[in-house]
Amino acid sequence: MNDTPIQPPSFPKVRGREIRTDADGFVCLNDIWSAAGFKKNQQPTDWKELQITGQLIVALLDHNSGQTGVKNYNPKSVIYSIRGKGGGTYADVRLALAYAEYLNPKLALEVREVFLRYKAADPALADDILERAGPEANEWAGTRALGRSVRNNYTAALQDHGVKGPDFGACTNTLYQTLFDANAKKLREQKNLPAKANVRDAMTTSELVFVMAGETLSTERIHEEGCDGGEACRQATSKSARFIRMAIDADRKDRNNSQPPPANDDADDKAA
Numbered sequence: 001m002n003d004t005p006i007q008p009p010s011f012p013k014v015r016g017r018e019i020r021t022d023a024d025g026f027v028c029l030n031d032i033w034s035a036a037g038f039k040k041n042q043q044p045t046d047w048k049e050l051q052i053t054g055q056l057i058v059a060l061l062d063h064n065s066g067q068t069g070v071k072n073y074n075p076k077s078v079i080y081s082i083r084g085k086g087g088g089t090y091a092d093v094r095l096a097l098a099y100a101e102y103l104n105p106k107l108a109l110e111v112r113e114v115f116l117r118y119k120a121a122d123p124a125l126a127d128d129i130l131e132r133a134g135p136e137a138n139e140w141a142g143t144r145a146l147g148r149s150v151r152n153n154y155t156a157a158l159q160d161h162g163v164k165g166p167d168f169g170a171c172t173n174t175l176y177q178t179l180f181d182a183n184a185k186k187l188r189e190q191k192n193l194p195a196k197a198n199v200r201d202a203m204t205t206s207e208l209v210f211v212m213a214g215e216t217l218s219t220e221r222i223h224e225e226g227c228d229g230g231e232a233c234r235q236a237t238s239k240s241a242r243f244i245r246m247a248i249d250a251d252r253k254d255r256n257n258s259q260p261p262p263a264n265d266d267a268d269d270k271a272a
Contacts, residue, residue, distance in 0.1 A: 017031060017034055017035045018031060019031045019032065019035070020088070021090075022090050023194040023196055023197060025093065026079075026080075026090035026091055026092060026093075026096075027090065027091060027092075027093050027096035028088045028089070028090055029044035029047070029088065029089045029090070029091055029095075029096060029099050030043075030044055030088035030089060031088070032096060032099060032100050032103065032107075032111065033099075033103065035107065036100070036103040036104050036107050037104075039103065042102070042103055044081075044088070044089035044091075044099065045081075045089065047099055047102055048079070048089070053098075056095065056098055057075055057078060057079060057095070060078050060092060060094060060095065061075070061077070061078060064077070064078070078091065078092040078095060079091040079092065079095055096111070097111060097112055100112075139205055140205050140208075143205050143208045143209060143212075144200065144201070144208060146212065147200065147208045147211060147212045150212045150215050150216055150219075151215060153215075153216075153219050154215040154216075154218060154219045155168065157218075157219045157222045157223060157233075158171055158222070158233050161222055161223075161226075161227045161228060161229070161232070161233055162227075162228050162229045162230070162233075163229070163230045163233050164230065167229075167230025167231075167233070167234070169184070170230060170234055171218075171230070171233055171234045171237050172184065174234050174237050174238045174241070175211065175214050175215065175218065175237050175238075175241045176199075176211075178214070178237075178238055178241035178242055178244075178245055179210050179211065179214055179241055179244060179245055179248075180207070184199050187199045210244060210248060213244050214237070214240060214241040214244045217240035217241075217243065217244065218233075218236055218237040218240040218241065220240075221236045221237075221239065221240050222236045222237075
């Protein structure tokens, strides 16, 4: 089982190239430029300087605010740049589509089609992507998809048994704390994730399996014990997750004990 987290792209490939996005869904224009064929005079920085681009940015800011002609707009709310390695210009997807059209009308149609299929959650698009991916990425994606279904069953059980508002997060954090000795916030810190990132997108396949097992057993326990309210469901989750953690720790301890002892170099030197 793969223990390296596979980061799923937030935007599918275009012409075989990854299109990066940030935590807010802004698209990296540099990646679109690369997909178009490296035209030096059409880089994102060149495009930003065009008068028509400025007009488009203002129109988008007007649209987002619901007002017209406001002077104190912050353009960085729709487009911004990061310097250094791994940086680039990131923009609202509507600006990204306009940039693709500026580069190449055919590319714009390709980007638009891929984006629309992505937003529509077209399962055939996901299958197309995974067909070109390696076995580890397929294993991770399959586990993540199954885990999402298990998660939906778990949250439905919580809702059916009176869990409301912040108690959903409390139940989830109890699961994480029991399995990994860290709540969601701490896990994001450990994995160097943004504050609003989905921590499961950065979990390893093994971690996803452990979470699935915990939520599956918790769902069964909540229904069977007829839990009522957030605290009762949290306690049920804690109990089921604790059994998963005990199994994990016991198996790891057994494997460590079965390892052959390290070679005694000093003894070998004396024998020689």
